[in-house]
Amino acid sequence: MGHEVRYRVRGGRQLHGTVFIQGAKNAVLPMIGASLMASTGRTVLRNVPIIEDVRRAVELARAVGARAELHETERTLVIDASSLDSPVLPADIASRFRGSFLFVPALLHRLGEAVIEGVGGCNLGSRNLDFHYNGFKRMGATVTEHVADNGDGIIHIKAGDLRGGTLYCDTPSHTGTENLIMAAALAHGTTLIKNAALEPEVLDNIAILQAMGAKISGGGTGFITVEGVDELTAVEHTVMPDRIDAGVFVMAAAITGGDLNLVGATLEHLGVAADKLEQMGVEFHQQGAVLQVRRDRTLRPINVITDEYPGFATDLQSPIMALSCLADGPSYIYERIFDGRFKLADELRKMGADIDVDGNRAKVNGPRGLRGAEVEAHDLRCGSALVLAGLAAEGETTITSAYYLDRGHAHTAERLSQLGAEIVREAD
Ligand SMILES: CC(=O)N[C@H]1[C@@H](OP(=O)(O)OP(=O)(O)OC[C@H]2O[C@@H](n3ccc(=O)[nH]c3=O)[C@H](O)[C@@H]2O)O[C@H](CO)[C@@H](O)[C@@H]1O
Numbered sequence: 158m159g160h161e162v163r164y165r166v167r168g169g170r171q172l173h174g175t176v177f178i179q180g181a182k183n184a185v186l187p188m189i190g191a192s193l194m195a196s197t198g199r200t201v202l203r204n205v206p207i208i209e210d211v212r213r214a215v216e217l218a219r220a221v222g223a224r225a226e227l228h229e230t231e232r233t234l235v236i237d238a239s240s241l242d243s244p245v246l247p248a249d250i251a252s253r254f255r256g257s258f259l260f261v262p263a264l265l266h267r268l269g270e271a272v273i274e275g276v277g278g279c280n281l282g283s284r285n286l287d288f289h290y291n292g293f294k295r296m297g298a299t300v301t302e303h304v305a306d307n308g309d310g311i312i313h314i315k316a317g318d319l320r321g322g323t324l325y326c327d328t329p330s331h332t333g334t335e336n337l338i339m340a341a342a343l344a345h346g347t348t349l350i351k352n353a354a355l356e357p358e359v360l361d362n363i364a365i366l367q368a369m370g371a372k373i374s375g376g377g378t379g380f381i382t383v384e385g386v387d388e389l390t391a392v393e394h395t396v397m398p399d400r401i402d403a404g405v406f407v408m409a410a411a412i413t414g415g416d417l418n419l420v421g422a423t424l425e426h427l428g429v430a431a432d433k434l435e436q437m438g439v440e441f442h443q444q445g446a447v448l449q450v451r452r453d454r455t456l457r458p459i460n461v462i463t464d465e466y467p468g469f470a471t472d473l474q475s476p477i478m479a480l481s482c483l484a485d486g487p488s489y490i491y492e493r494i495f496d497g498r499f500k501l502a503d504e505l506r507k508m509g510a511d512i513d514v515d516g517n518r519a520k521v522n523g524p525r526g527l528r529g530a531e532v533e534a535h536d537l538r539c540g541s542a543l544v545l546a547g548l549a550a551e552g553e554t555t556i557t558s559a560y561y562l563d564r565g566h567a568h569t570a571e572r573l574s575q576l577g578a579e580i581v582r583e584a585d
Pocket residue numbers: 182183186255256283284285286287288289290328329330331332333471472494495
């Protein structure tokens with residue numbers, strides 16, 4: 158990682174103004190994987206979020222032989238994958254972000270194999286990949302694991318000729334659906350994927366693949382059909398806005414009692430989270446591509462159950478835990494997707510929160526005034542929740558291990574400062 162990143166936040170400022178919502182992390186990463194499937198031409202991705210996961214994805218694309226240029230000021234990524242020549246996803250890059258596994262279908266199709274030295278992403282408890290492996294196997298691939306000299310497990314997937322079949326996800330896995338669609342796009346014959354994920358980012362990834370020439374139908378229904386084609390061509394595509402980034406800024410307005418214009422945010426993309434925030438006292442007004450949001454009444458407590466889209470997104474669960482610390486009564490949170498998200502409760506307690514945790518259920522006993530403390534971002538959403546808590550706390554909050562926050566949110570300090578927050582990013 159190289160350096161320690163910290164954010165220092167001094168709380169107590171209401172936020173007002175206009176903020177630009179970044180392009181979606183969870184849409185751009187599969188798109189970078191998709192762009193590697195085009196054997197000629199240059200893919201141009203616009204509205205790319207300038208986050209650490211994208212920087213790692215660019216490094217990984219180069220490691221497998223692609224030419225990738227990230228134009229940060231223009232938020233544009235140009236990828237020429239004609240020179241793809243290495244099937245190895247090296248541990249030092251691949252183990253730093255989850256999206257690395259989205260490179261596998263391109264490597265299988267273009268090079269006949271993928272060697273996975275590591276898969277990263279937030280450490281949220283058990284994060285299995287069996288739906289991906291089982292799907293690849295049903296299409297004719299072989300998956301083997303061996304142990305390297307240093308003790309690390311290395312996965313080797315050999316494609317042979319991938320052929321269509323009937324595939325499924327036991328639960329609608331986000332990246333699992335994307336990987337199976339990409340594997341099916343260039344396979345021989347027709348593939349049916351049952352219990353496919355419905356997330357907007359999955360649909361955006363289907364849109365770019367269709368523009369590239371893939372034949373995909375049923376996106377958003379849970380049953381996706383893919384008719385394999387012989388090749389995909391490079392295209393230009395604008396990445397959809399990041400609904401989790403939008404949700405965090407909604408909660409920044411809510412936790413400070415402010416009002417914000419979120420440029421690029423779509424209320425519908427928040428799914429049930431929008432309804433829960435309304436119940437807490439947040440007012441929304443969608444005006445074209447701008448979402449106006451404000452909170453000027455007492456925050457009410459809430460019940461949250463995380464679920465796949467359009468249910469309450471697990472990535473917004475940590476932020477709403479921070480917000481519910483200030484609510485006028487007890488809030489109940491049931492985390493159904495990941496079993497390791499509640500380390501946040503320990504950090505919020507350091508700031509004065511009163512939270513009872515029992516397995517994957519939490520009771521947040523509000524209202525509690527928060528005070529600044531030194532806290533640790535254990536994962537990306539833990540980081541964004543602690544920034545929110547810091548905005549509302551009395552005194553200074555220092556958030557350490559904040560590389561995690563930078564994995565998924567672009568220019569956090571700059572964007573919040575422009576809205577009136579006192580926040581700085583430090584790296585050494
Ligand atoms: C890069 C990316 O898009 N990351 C998102 C993606 O992660 P990711 O795609 O890894 O999340 P999944 O939807 O696959 O995982 C959901 C649940 O299914 C389980 N599972 C998943 C696959 C599998 O093969 N076997 C299995 O058991 C996981 O352990 C987890 O409990 O969706 C998550 C859930 O919305 C988000 O929090 C992440 O931000």
